[in-house]
Amino acid sequence: FIPFIQYFILSFSLRSHTCGELRSHHVGHRVILCGWAQYLRQDLFVILRDFSGLTQVLIPQEESASHLKAVLSELTAESVIKVTGTVRRRPAGQENKEMPTGEIEVITEDVEVFNVCCKLPFEIKDFVKKSESLRMQYRYLDLRSSQMQKNLRLRSQLVMKMREYLCNVQGMENIIFINMYIFTSTTTKEFVVPSREPGLFFSLPQSPQQFKQLLMVAGIDRYFQVARCYRDEGSKPDRQPEFTQVDIEMSFVDQTGIMSLVEGMLQHSWPAEKGSIKVPFQTMTYEVAMRDYGVDKPDLRFNMKLIDITEIFTVEVEFLRSALSQPGGSIQAICVPSGALSVILFKEDGTLKSALKKLLCSSSAEELLNRTQAKPGDLLLMAAGPLHTVRPLLGKLRLRCAELLESCGVSLRDPSAFHFLWVVDFPLFLPKEDEPEQLESAHHPFTAALLEDAHLLYTEPHKVRGQHYDLVLNGCEIGGGSIRIHKASEQLHVLKNILKEDPSLLSHLLEALDSGAPPHGGIALGLDRLTSIIVGADSIRDVIAFPKSFRGRDIMSRAPDTVSEEELKPYHISVRWPTEGGEEGK
Amino acid sequence: FIPFIQYFILSFSLRSHTCGELRSHHVGHRVILCGWAQYLRQDLFVILRDFSGLTQVLIPQEESASHLKAVLSELTAESVIKVTGTVRRRPAGQENKEMPTGEIEVITEDVEVFNVCCKLPFEIKDFVKKSESLRMQYRYLDLRSSQMQKNLRLRSQLVMKMREYLCNVQGMENIIFINMYIFTSTTTKEFVVPSREPGLFFSLPQSPQQFKQLLMVAGIDRYFQVARCYRDEGSKPDRQPEFTQVDIEMSFVDQTGIMSLVEGMLQHSWPAEKGSIKVPFQTMTYEVAMRDYGVDKPDLRFNMKLIDITEIFTVEVEFLRSALSQPGGSIQAICVPSGALSVILFKEDGTLKSALKKLLCSSSAEELLNRTQAKPGDLLLMAAGPLHTVRPLLGKLRLRCAELLESCGVSLRDPSAFHFLWVVDFPLFLPKEDEPEQLESAHHPFTAALLEDAHLLYTEPHKVRGQHYDLVLNGCEIGGGSIRIHKASEQLHVLKNILKEDPSLLSHLLEALDSGAPPHGGIALGLDRLTSIIVGADSIRDVIAFPKSFRGRDIMSRAPDTVSEEELKPYHISVRWPTEGGEEGK
Incomplete structure (x- = not known):
């Protein structure tokens, strides 16, 4: 039933034994x-x-x-x-x-x-299929299924072992701190909490980023917290407005130190019945990830890398030439083994089947097959255009092809394999989507530059790589972190000169960095996502006791709910009801 | 410096040793x-x-x-x-x-x-006195003091040992769950969180009470969580809007089971440098606590019990007789050893000094001294009136006398002593203050009646005692819990017939109690208060990394803060600014 419980505990209870215990x-x-x-x-x-x-x-x-x-x-x-x-x-x-x-x-x-149990809305049997909304409305019945019981217990034990590693083995302090504060960046989506002072609001944090950095300035040395965080993303599917992070910060540490700590923690806490994991994890730069997989969180359980075939086509095909004339223009391909679907098909008789065939001379066709290592029965997918478009496109196609092949019974990815990967050397800044000449932080404004790129902060900030690292498991980002800026002058330069933000909003952090701040860095792991991958759940809702529904509601307790004008009065707010014209009333 | 760290951890760090390590x-x-x-x-x-x-x-x-x-x-x-x-x-x-x-x-x-550290607002030396607001504004400097470092580390280790006991020794599941939901009782003070649906709000919970009961209905068997909770009490001093509870719930358990578990947990996690604690803890009924100490959380580190002296005065003193003619009229006294202050003073020559002396015959005076065991130099304090007024009054005087005596150098309470006490058999309902003929829950509506009183629920509910227990340490309530009602019919009777509440607001809980609910109960311990008593801190702010100020503000990050109309728009609320006349504008 629950194979990883090695002991049964009975003390303080009305029973003498549990139902799983007798032999x-x-x-x-x-x-x-x-x-x-x-x-x-x-x-x-x-x-x-x-x-x-x-x-x-x-x-x-x-x-x-x-x-x-x-x-x-x-x-x-x-x-x-x-x-x-x-x-x-x-x-x-x-x-x-x-x-x-x-x-x-x-x-x-x-x-x-x-x-005495009355009639239930569904039977408590694992094989009885229930609708998602019934499961959410009667969560206390849904949790009785052996799968949900297993999931929650595995999660509990995973977290406990992480704590043991961080607290007992690594001597870190578990500092539990407040959730309610105010965040000064306007780009994030944080819930607001009205206070009793007219017009003043708290917010619920997306992460305790600033506070954990301040703990390092406070000399706490090493901190961790299993932190509850909030993010208001409206109705994005399979994102929970409330989620749990394993949040870590350390002083006097470099990137390798944080990465080794996380590897040690995961190895220590990995559920025995899921096999063991090998450390150190593979590391790949952002540049290589984008070049070979078209994505910054590649799933390395299968191959099908992106292949640059720009040269093959440069002379021959006119409409491709025009695609190549754009800045960053490129032609990329992936080879889908046994992917006999369409587009460029390498037929059993060794010939190509494609609209392009007539545009390629035989030496180019041979070069194409050679470069892509295509074998009879394989499928070649190809895209031409600027690199920043072509790579993500083929990166997505690569995953879609894997799913399609697997749905046709081709064994591509081992479902019991856990492939961890560190992605490093991210760009520190990216052009803003709506204002490309203006830079924004790729992650957050506190990330330090790579030492060898630090001088570029003052000359060519768009070229600077950051000391940021993402942890990827089976193609899902399960964590990210960085070494932080620990000098006020550098932080001020980034905020004011590069990001063009008002530094006074972060004056308490800038002041702290002028008060004896140690070099420090950290990471946050998404506990819900990590657990769902370990147990093989389709949704993170299957590893959370009381998740919100797709629409961010608690169907069981009917939250959110109306609140009377009387109850809103102490908070000096009133509801702006939308009017019929779509505008909001006053 | 921090004597209870027995090991120093250096892995993944830039240093080879810590500064406290070299010998x-x-x-x-x-x-x-x-x-x-x-x-x-x-x-x-x-x-x-x-x-x-x-x-x-x-x-x-x-x-x-x-x-x-x-x-x-x-x-x-x-x-x-x-x-x-x-x-x-x-x-x-x-x-x-x-x-x-x-x-x-x-x-x-x-x-x-x-x-390089710039000029600081205060020196990092333990003996440098800082104002409370400076400490809060520069919390990252304040936390560098050896006392704050000690407090936070002790708290971290205390919590870790509690977790080890609950999870590893008792096999409890640590289920971390959501904080944001909606509570249906209007009597509590909960922060509201506007949602993106017009007029609908979440709230931040004071405790996860309903959800932990639902976990038991879900068959989780035993749950614990170090839960962050919220309470909006405006500017009540030394109450934090955010606080931490060690929250526990168990199935198939009785009151003794929960009490033994908590005793085991505290004994297991007690910091070695604070001595050991003896279990089981003393138990006292609510009735005895009120009778002997005038309060439901007596400080048993010193004596000075309340003494009923009603009989002595019944015949002699006219104005006391009128006090006694009220319902519940009584005369009570405490004897303050060496409390030579005023009122009734037992002088060194064995005579009484008091305005009352001339009203007492010598045999009554002798009876008074005999009954109160007063010795020369002692002080007798006396109050006449209804019991429910007289007892709390003398209960408070008793504590005030202890403080006064200690401030004069009398050694009364051992500052290193930890006296735990369970207070049990609380009344289940109390008359509402503004509507005394109407009953309200003494704690919450989910508490079960004592088995021997259960029949009174249907006849004389005001006489029913509940299966509620408070844990008291040195006169402070540090926890409370109960065995819960696990039958829908009983819960419905309490809500509808006794409390006159609308049961439809709790329909999900009532439905759950009809779906196979096990007998269950639990407790919540106030971690902040418990830690502050262990370390001997004056305020719970000294054991919280980033507390809010007296006025509930975060002075460091300047929260709460203004939020633009634009940011409030998705939440369909607007600020009602108070107008000059004191009324709020629209």
Whole structure:
């Protein structure tokens, strides 16, 4: 049932044993079990369930125990009972090898019904399919499924082992701090919390970034927190407005130090039943990731790299030449093994099937096949245009092809493999989308430049790479961090001269960096995403006890909900109801 | 410096040792230390500090090292440096026994200045008194004091040991869940969070009460969370709008089970340097606590119990007789040993000094002294009136007397003593203050009745005692919990018939109690208050990394702050500015 619980704990409880615990060596013992009536069988047995497993409880058939038989036979499924009885070996031939307690059964001597279960909106069986909204509305029933029980317990134990590593092995301080403050950047999406002072608001943080840096300035040396964070993204699918980060910051450390710490923590806390993971993890620069995979979080469980085939086409094809004449113009391809789908198809007879074929001379065609290492039956996908468009496009196609092949039964990615990758040397700044001549931080304005690029901050900031690192698992970004700027003058230059922001909004941080700030850096790991990959869940909602729905609502407790004008009064706000014309009223 | 750190961790760091680590057996070692220049002495030494302690670093005086001398001699206090050097034994007679590293010093061979500290608003010395607002504004400097470093580290280790006990020893699941939901009771003070749906709000919870009960209905069996909670109490002094609870819930458990678990957890996690604590803790009923101490959280580190002296006065004194004629009329006294202050004074010559003396016959006076066990030099304080007024009054006087006596140098309470007490058998309902014929929950509407009182729920609810328990430490309430109602019919009766509340607001909980709810109960401990008592801090702000000020503000980051109309738009709210007349504008 839950194989990784090695012990069962009973102290302080009404029961003597759990339902997953009894074995043949308990035969003859008098036991007290508490749990849910999973189902009744032939008026002879009750299958009793708790968090640890199932036990078969015998309904007595003798006349003298008719009251017990009456109580047990009338039990509705999911009612909660306490059974006192004696363990006996199941009759020969009736053992159940699939069930950890399948060698024994318990003869009922006494029963107490704690709670009679009324009709349920769905059955508590793993194979019963439920709609997402029913699962959310009756989350307390959905969580009774063995899969959800497993997921939450694995998550609990994962976090505990991370804490042990960080606190006990690495001597880090677990500092739990406040969530409510005000963030000064206007680019982020943070929930606001009205205060009792007219016109003044708190906000709920997306991450405790500034505060953890201030802890380093405070001489705390090493900090971690399993931090609850908030992000208001409206109805973006599979993003939760509330999420959990494993947040870490260290003083007197470099990039390698943080990366080694995270590797050690993941290795220490990795669930034993998921195999072991090897450290150090592979490292790749942002440039190589974009060049070879068209994305900054490549899934390395399969190949199909992007291949530059610009040269092959430069002379021959007119409409491609025009694509190449743009700045950064390039032609890239991926080769999909056995991807007999369309576009450029390398047929079994060794010839190409493509609209391009007639545009390619035979030596170019040969060069193309050579360069892409295409084999008969393979598919070549090709795109021409500026690099910053072509690469992400083929990067997405690469993933889509993998999914398509797998849906057709081709075995491409090992579902039990965990491939970690560090992506490093990100650009520190990127052109703003709507104002390309203006730079914005690729991650956040506190990231330090690579030492060898630091001089470029004052001359060619767009060329500067940052001491930023992302941790990627199976093509998902599960964490990111950086070495921070620890000098006020450099931070001021970045804010004021490069980002053109008002530095007075961060005056407390600038002041702190002038008060004896140690070199420091850190990382934050997305615990929900990491756990969902480990357990193989489709959605992070399957590893969160009470997630919000797709639309960011709590369907069970009906939040958000209306609040009376009277209750809003102390906060000096009122609701602006949208008017019919789409405009908001006053 | 921080005596309870038994190990020093260096991995992944730029340093080879910490500043608190070096001893005589390191003599001759080449070391790298990182830290803050605590102070310079005679241009000869820099005292280098990190989280673990202090090391004396020698400024080289040779001509050949003049550049090192120049750098070190010009260091401002609190600048951050890296020193590479060799450990040597201090010259005979120059050892410092007060300093753990006092046997050695480090001869500088290389130095790197990470950060030059500008002028600070106050010195980082424990004996420098700072105003509360300066401490809050420059919290990152305030946290550098050895006392704050000690407090935060003790708190971190206390929590880690609690987790080990709950998770590893007791097999509880640590389920981290959401903070943002909507609470349906209007009596609580919860922050509201506007959503993107017009007129709909989330709220920030005071406690995860409903959700932890739903986890038990979900079959999680045992849950704990170090939960961040929110309470909007405006400007109540020494209450934080954000606070931390150790939140616990268990299935198939009774009151004794929860109490034993908490005792085990506190014993397991108690800091070794604070001595050990004895379990089980003393237990006292609410009735006895009110009778003997006039309060439901008595400080048992000293005596001075309330004494009922009603009988002595019943016949003799007219104006007391009228006080006694009220319902619940009573006369109570406390005897303050050596409390020679006023009111009824038992003089050294064995006579009473009091305005009452002439009203008492000698036998009554003798009976009074006998009943109160007053000795020469003692003070008797007395109050007449209804019990529910007289007891709390004398209860408060009792504490005030203890403070006064201690401020005069009388040793009454051992400052290193930790006296735990369970207070049990609270009334389940209390008359509403403004509507005394109407009952309200003494704690919350989910508390179950004592088994022997359960029948009274349907006949005389005001007489019902609840399965509620408070944990009191040295006269402070540090936790409270209860066994919960686990039957929908009983919960509905309490909500609808006794509390006259609209049960539809809690329909999801009522439905859950009809879906197979196990008997369950739990507790929440106030981590901030508990830690502050352990470390002997005056305020819980001294055990919180970034507390809010008395007025609930974050002075450092200037929160709460204004938010533009543009930013409020997606949330469909606008600010109602107070007008001059005191009314709010539209």
